[in-house]
Amino acid sequence: AQSVTQPDIHITVSEGASLELRCNYSYGATPYLFWYVQSPGQGLQLLLKYFSGDTLVQGIKGFEAEFKRSQSSFNLRKPSVHWSDAAEYFCAVGRSNTGNQFYFGTGTSLTVIP
């Protein structure tokens, strides 16, 4: 069965510092991989998506993620965090033959210190 692990429940960074959020997945073939962000009281917004091609994916709001097949990882990065980036971040995985059924990690809560 597919699974997604986000080992960091909560991360605190200073504004302007770099950020890396970790995501590991369990799946036999190359999955669809996503990062979503959720602000309090809101739904989720897609940051970026990977399925094939260049393993470094650029997303919105200055985020990027790197797919590493050997490590089954899809870590999210941002070189300089802004206070408005404080939110909950979710990694998700899907299969090529299951439509839009996705498995989400438990999320990483990001706090940004001014």
Added chain:
Amino acid sequence: KAGVTQTPRYLIKTRGQQVTLSCSPISGHRSVSWYQQTPGQGLQFLFEYFSETQRNKGNFPGRFSGRQFSNSRSEMNVSTLELGDSALYLCASSSGGTGEKLFFGSGTQLSVL
């Protein structure tokens, strides 16, 4: 273009009752998915509808059901509510292919007393 609209925003029910939640997808989107979000379990897939047919189903009991209408609007129903059904129910739409970007609504917060 209007986003995904979910109604109502908040609901309070008592155990044993049933509830119907509504979702209007983005215009032109043919796929609607439902997720349950709780602090303990995170986001869990309920089901996906595409062109009025259930395309995928998660591991939830039969008390959870859904349907999709010809205009792609979707409803989900939970019968015989239990305390553990208290959650944020999120609806997401996409154009209908596989592995697509999901556009989420703000959710319906259901509280079961």
